[in-house]
Amino acid sequence: MLIGVIAGLIGLALGVFGVLAFRLSEQQRRISDVETDEPSLPEGAAEVLAVLGRAFVVVDAIDGVVRASPAAYAYGLVRGHTVVHQQLLELTAKVRRDGVILEKQLELPRGPLGQGTLIVQVRAAMLGEEYILLLADDRTEITRTEEIRNDFVANVSHELKTPVGAISLLAEALEASPDDEEAVRRFAKRMHKESTRLAALVQDIIELSRLQGANVAQAAHPVDINTVVAEAVDRSQLPAESKNIDIVVGGRTDAMVYGDQDLLVTALRNLIDNAIRYSPENTRVGVGVRSRDGLVSVSVTDQGEGLSPEDQERVFERFYRVDSARSRHTGGTGLGLSIVKHVMANHGGEVTLWSQPGQGSTFTLRLPEMEGQDAPADDPRRAPHSERPERRDAAGVHEQGASA
Numbered sequence: 001m002l003i004g005v006i007a008g009l010i011g012l013a014l015g016v017f018g019v020l021a022f023r024l025s026e027q028q029r030r031i032s033d034v035e036t037d038e039p040s041l042p043e044g045a046a047e048v049l050a051v052l053g054r055a056f057v058v059v060d061a062i063d064g065v066v067r068a069s070p071a072a073y074a075y076g077l078v079r080g081h082t083v084v085h086q087q088l089l090e091l092t093a094k095v096r097r098d099g100v101i102l103e104k105q106l107e108l109p110r111g112p113l114g115q116g117t118l119i120v121q122v123r124a125a126m127l128g129e130e131y132i133l134l135l136a137d138d139r140t141e142i143t144r145t146e147e148i149r150n151d152f153v154a155n156v157s158h159e160l161k162t163p164v165g166a167i168s169l170l171a172e173a174l175e176a177s178p179d180d181e182e183a184v185r186r187f188a189k190r191m192h193k194e195s196t197r198l199a200a201l202v203q204d205i206i207e208l209s210r211l212q213g214a215n216v217a218q219a220a221h222p223v224d225i226n227t228v229v230a231e232a233v234d235r236s237q238l239p240a241e242s243k244n245i246d247i248v249v250g251g252r253t254d255a256m257v258y259g260d261q262d263l264l265v266t267a268l269r270n271l272i273d274n275a276i277r278y279s280p281e282n283t284r285v286g287v288g289v290r291s292r293d294g295l296v297s298v299s300v301t302d303q304g305e306g307l308s309p310e311d312q313e314r315v316f317e318r319f320y321r322v323d324s325a326r327s328r329h330t331g332g333t334g335l336g337l338s339i340v341k342h343v344m345a346n347h348g349g350e351v352t353l354w355s356q357p358g359q360g361s362t363f364t365l366r367l368p369e370m371e372g373q374d375a376p377a378d379d380p381r382r383a384p385h386s387e388r389p390e391r392r393d394a395a396g397v398h399e400q401g402a403s404a
Contacts, residue, residue, distance in 0.1 A: 041067065042128040055120075055136040058127060061096075063089055066131060075118055076108075077136060085109075091124040092132045101125040105139065119143045163198040167191055201335075222256045222370055223264060225296050229289055232268035240276050246284040247272065253291040255369040259347045264367075267343035267351075268298060270336040271363045275302035278361075294369050301362040307355040315353065316341045340365075 041049075041058065046067075049056055055071035057078055065081045072078045083089055087106050095102055103123045120136045127133040170191045177183045233247050240247050257264075268287075275285045279302045286301040307315060316337045337351075340363075344351045347367055355361035 041131065045127060049133075052135070055138070057083060057088075057134040057136075059083060059092055059132050059134070061130055063092055072136065075120065075136065075138065077120075077134075083134075088122065088134060091122060092134070095124045095126060095132050099126060160198070160201065163194045163201065166194045167198070170194065220259050221261075223259050223261045225255070225257060225264075225289060225298060225367075226252045228261060228264045228268060229287055229298060231265050232272055233287060235265070235269050236272040236276060239273060240285070243276065243279070243281045245276055245279055245281070247276075247287065248284055249287045249289070251289040253289055253296055255291045255296050257296050257347070257367045258370045259367065263343045263346070267340045267365065268300070270340050271300040271365070274336055274363075275300050275304070275361075278302060278304040280304070291369065296367050296369055297364055299362050299364040301360060303360045306357040306359050306361055307353070308357055312353055312355055316351070 049058070049067070049069070052069075054069075055075055055077065056067075056069050057065060057072050058067040060066050063083060065078055065083060068078045077084060077088065083092075085106075085108050087108065091102055091104065094100075101123065102125075103121070105119065105121050108118050108120060117140075118138065119140045121139050122137075123135040125133050125135075170187045174184060174187045174191075177187075229249060233249060236247060272285060272287065279285060283303040285303075286299075288297075288299040288301070290297050340351050344365060344367075349365060349367040352364045352366070353361065354364070
């Protein structure tokens with residue numbers, strides 16, 4: 001009896017061990033199958049991809065993502081294990097079908113909400129027998145720079161064509177009417193106007209090109225802003241007198257700035273000329289100077305029509321004109337404010353705009369004061385802002401508003 005019980009227990013134990021061994025064997029088989037089915041790249045491919053320095057995506061026969069670089073996820077080319085953009089899937093389909101290497105520049109929406117675009121140069125090729133490799137190079141900034149350059153060349157060509165064409169037609173008219181003194185005088189006057197406009201445009205183009213490659217630090221020296229204001233105002237007196245506009249200067253500063261005096265005069269003169277050009281006759285243009293919080297500010301205020309919010313966003317673009325017909329009539333080139341912006345950028349400063357339709361406009365130049373300057377302790381310009389008396393600039397515009 002006892003022997004039978006012992007034999008039964010031994011048999012039960014052997015049965016349990018057998019079941020456990022079977023289950024362990026099945027588990028090992030499944031693990032082996034998973035390891036066998038896991039995608040594996042051709043030998044050495046992973047090492048090469050790791051040092052490419054470009055965004056890459058490797059997809060399998062059904063366009064599932066086998067491997068992707070962090071840059072591919074950052075660009076939004078891949079989400080999870082899926083290629084996001086249909087244009088990329090079309091490339092992989094062609095490569096898979098034809099077995100050739102394809103390269104194409106694509107403009108793709110950036111992010112799931114489609115806000116902004118990404119321009120990438122994509123190269124697709126077979127990787128081994130079953131995978132396809134996508135290499136992506138971000139060319140967004142390069143492409144935009146090329147577009148800006150091409151637009152600039154096109155705009156320059158268009159702007160030059162108008163006065164050159166006008167001068168050519170007027171010369172023909174003069175040649176056709178040599179005995180008509182009145183016509184000769186009228187055509188000569190028009191030719192003089194167009195040639196002046198052409199000279200101004202060419203000069204602005206040269207100035208802007210020079211500014212884009214200028215290194216202000218090499219030619220910089222301490223500059224007295226009061227001298228800059230006086231010279232810019234003096235150069236603008238003639239166009240102001242032709243419209244009976246008074247240029248009124250208010251304030252001064254003992255602080256010096258570090259920069260190129262000629263460029264600063266050019267920038268300020270452009271602002272003053274712009275204010276005169278768009279101001280009604282018998283008004284005034286105010287130029288306010290002040291120093292606060294380590295910055296020297298020069299504000300130019302006009303009593304013109306003001307600018308809409310849409311115009312304010314674009315007014316510093318090259319060749320942008322709020323009113324093209326009026327600008328041509330007044331002789332504007334559309335480059336003056338672009339020059340101002342470049343001068344300020346080269347000096348580590350900025351130009352800002354405050355404007356309201358019907359209330360005029362105020363352009364403000366801000367430059368860092370030169371370090372290491374000593375000011376008298378009783379100088380009111382060095383006092384904290386809260387201790388200074390409130391005052392208005394030369395055009396009657398509150399200074400706080402002028403600097404907005």
